[in-house]
Amino acid sequence: MSQETLNPDYQLLEQLEAAGPFQAGACFQCRKCTNGCPVTFAMDLYPDEVIRMVILGQREPVLRCRTIWVCASCETCTTRCPNEVKIAELMDCLKEMAVEEGVPCPQPQVLTLHETLLSNVKKRGRLFEGTFLSTYMLRSGELWRRWKSGTWKGELKLAWQMLYKGRLRLFPRTIKGKKEVRAILTHPRQTENTS
Amino acid sequence: MKVAYYPGCSLEGTARDYAESILGICASLGIQLEEVPDWNCCGATAAHSIDHRASIDLAGRILKLAAQMPHPDMLVPCPLCFNRLKTAAQALQGDHHRRYSVKLEAALPKIWDLADFFATKEMLETVAEQITKPLEGLKVVCYYGCMANRPPEVTEAKDFEDPQSMDCIVRNLGGIPVPWPYKTDCCGASQVLSRLDIVSRLVGNLYDMAQRVGAQAIVVSCQMCQANLDMYQGKIEADWGRRFSLPVYYFSELIGLAIDANGVKKWLSRHITNPFPLLRELGLWSTHPRAHPHGTWR
Numbered sequence: 001m002s003q004e005t006l007n008p009d010y011q012l013l014e015q016l017e018a019a020g021p022f023q024a025g026a027c028f029q030c031r032k033c034t035n036g037c038p039v040t041f042a043m044d045l046y047p048d049e050v051i052r053m054v055i056l057g058q059r060e061p062v063l064r065c066r067t068i069w070v071c072a073s074c075e076t077c078t079t080r081c082p083n084e085v086k087i088a089e090l091m092d093c094l095k096e097m098a099v100e101e102g103v104p105c106p107q108p109q110v111l112t113l114h115e116t117l118l119s120n121v122k123k124r125g126r127l128f129e130g131t132f133l134s135t136y137m138l139r140s141g142e143l144w145r146r147w148k149s150g151t152w153k154g155e156l157k158l159a160w161q162m163l164y165k166g167r168l169r170l171f172p173r174t175i176k177g178k179k180e181v182r183a184i185l186t187h188p189r190q191t192e193n194t195s
Numbered sequence: 196m197k198v199a200y201y202p203g204c205s206l207e208g209t210a211r212d213y214a215e216s217i218l219g220i221c222a223s224l225g226i227q228l229e230e231v232p233d234w235n236c237c238g239a240t241a242a243h244s245i246d247h248r249a250s251i252d253l254a255g256r257i258l259k260l261a262a263q264m265p266h267p268d269m270l271v272p273c274p275l276c277f278n279r280l281k282t283a284a285q286a287l288q289g290d291h292h293r294r295y296s297v298k299l300e301a302a303l304p305k306i307w308d309l310a311d312f313f314a315t316k317e318m319l320e321t322v323a324e325q326i327t328k329p330l331e332g333l334k335v336v337c338y339y340g341c342m343a344n345r346p347p348e349v350t351e352a353k354d355f356e357d358p359q360s361m362d363c364i365v366r367n368l369g370g371i372p373v374p375w376p377y378k379t380d381c382c383g384a385s386q387v388l389s390r391l392d393i394v395s396r397l398v399g400n401l402y403d404m405a406q407r408v409g410a411q412a413i414v415v416s417c418q419m420c421q422a423n424l425d426m427y428q429g430k431i432e433a434d435w436g437r438r439f440s441l442p443v444y445y446f447s448e449l450i451g452l453a454i455d456a457n458g459v460k461k462w463l464s465r466h467i468t469n470p471f472p473l474l475r476e477l478g479l480w481s482t483h484p485r486a487h488p489h490g491t492w493r
Binding site for chain 1: 211253
């Protein structure tokens, strides 16, 4: 049987650690992260596999995987890791790297959610849920998906209830320092320098 | 007593019930909340997911404003905001602070998770003195979620796998906090908008366990948990093919109920899963004397 040999490429690990540190290299594959993770059922790679592949420099599969996007950032893995690997924080760093490198996102609605939220905050300095929720539903195609699956009726009922019960604000608030917020959110993307 | 207060964006909108209940009980207990002036959004999950630097700088701006206030304590009701503020405080005072544009000069106030603040000995005593309607017979599970506790290096939580703050609060009010194993299991948070199927499964597990341990309701301190558990209960019941009928109360609403604060009815009526039948059944919701401004007909 022929065996494919893997040439470890340590650049990915170095690049990530420079932005961290996340101590990914300390992982000894005990799988405590995966065993405690609440969303493994929706993942294509288990958290321990992501860490292992990062160590082995498997850039492509790691940046393309669904796992980093379905991670709920619940921090159970980071909390329980015996080697203090910051797993959840590393997942965030991988997401950011995937976006920067233009890697297609396997869960586009998750990325749209984040982008819509940040552009909403950029406008006024605070999140205005009214336009955030509606823009997200349109941009992500969720509205269309719900229309097709017929779940839109339930969503519409819920939206109406929220409005009726006074839980949807009708007018946004703008802060005085919105320019500062805008500046924070428009900084040029650059790789982190270690300082 | 005067404290700084960072409400966060959702308390201005979907979590209005939480916001009003906090203002209501603080007014009754003599705590003056002073909002951080001109506060901004902390960036939430979106910023820490795809723009790390902005996530620290956004929260950093809030910290900078809070540091200019004269108060030594800052209360943060939203656990995600609390977590982001604590993370930023650590990052901006740590080895890599030069990566970020915000510079902290003045000393920071102590950042409090709201439930932790109300579980301090002094606050429990202050509340106990004012209890007029103890929550007798109310069996609940306290659900803490993720962000107020994890990771403990950031939150400085001690009992991060088995937190006690809300259990202490409920016991103090005369209720029965039932022990259960899912206190800090994730509800899926913002995935409710992008992957409702994930949230349905996670929250369904919570309901199922709450029922198995014999709880009549769930108590929360997080408006994201409240939204996922309260707003989507009907949908999740349909997915699971079961009735759960579990009201989801904020701990602040229960304090308000026990000390008979003004406005309890208004807060609770904003819930989607009806919170009143259980209270009526237990005799904790009698017709309010205040509801009849002209007195009784007798």
